[in-house]
Amino acid sequence: SAVISQKPSRDICQRGTSLTIQCQVDSQVTMMFWYRQQPGQSLTLIATANQGSEATYESGFVIDKFPISRPNLTFSTLTVSNMSPEDSSIYLCSVHRGPTEAFFGQGTRLTVV
Amino acid sequence: SQQGEEDPQALSIQEGENATMNCSYKTSINNLQWYRQNSGRGLVHLILIRSNEREKHSGRLRVTLDTSKKSSSLLITASRAADTASYFCATGFQGAQKLVFGQGTRLTINP
Numbered sequence: 438s439a440v441i442s443q444k445p446s447r448d449i450c451q452r453g454t455s456l457t458i459q460c461q462v463d464s465q466v467t468m469m470f471w472y473r474q475q476p477g478q479s480l481t482l483i484a485t486a487n488q489g490s491e492a493t494y495e496s497g498f499v500i501d502k503f504p505i506s507r508p509n510l511t512f513s514t515l516t517v518s519n520m521s522p523e524d525s526s527i528y529l530c531s532v533h534r535g536p537t538e539a540f541f542g543q544g545t546r547l548t549v550v
Numbered sequence: 551s552q553q554g555e556e557d558p559q560a561l562s563i564q565e566g567e568n569a570t571m572n573c574s575y576k577t578s579i580n581n582l583q584w585y586r587q588n589s590g591r592g593l594v595h596l597i598l599i600r601s602n603e604r605e606k607h608s609g610r611l612r613v614t615l616d617t618s619k620k621s622s623s624l625l626i627t628a629s630r631a632a633d634t635a636s637y638f639c640a641t642g643f644q645g646a647q648k649l650v651f652g653q654g655t656r657l658t659i660n661p
Binding site: 474481 | 585594
């Protein structure tokens with residue numbers, strides 16, 4: 438298993454501002470994954486973060502809006518930039534153990550007002 | 551677009567009854583997994599079934615996979631109030647790390 442510490446657990450932010458979410462893993466991993474879960478919806482992959490290279494973004498997500506850092510093999514951040522109410526979601530980081538079994542942080546519940 | 555479609559979207563049953571959730575997907579997969587999410591928190595991995603397997607058990611969980619129909623089902627037997635959660639299927643692909651999640655089923659167990 439993997440222990441993932443994600444923070445903040447929740448935040449209420451003003452539109453136009455930015456929020457950085459942190460994800461710390463208890464052991465080294467090659468890839469870290471960032472997901473968005475809009476209210477009542479499923480998880481959508483935002484990007485995959487590899488240490489030492491730029492993140493790979495999924496269709497519909499861009500680096501200017503969701504910049505990601507991956508300074509080492511146990512840590513990553515996701516920033517939600519220039520927020521609008523449509524960005525209100527749960528944001529989750531994830532790592533894999535074995536082939537594809539995923540472990541998740543507890544999520545960041547973001548409300549933009 | 552999302553790979554998996556799940557039904558029902560919501561299910562409410564009495565404690566002690568069995569709960570069955572279904573997942574369909576569109577393309578060939580390497581494996582299919584089921585996850586539980588409590589109250590919008592992080593997901594917890596429940597069980598993984600590989601594409602060459604047809605059925606798998608783990609405690610009160612039973613998962614089936616029909617690759618010809620591109621579908622899977624999750625059965626929870628003897629349900630408990632603590633089983634109240636959202637359940638998601640996720641498909642994994644050969645040579646790829648990322649997972650694609652279904653829409654989820656919200657399960658409510660009534661005492």
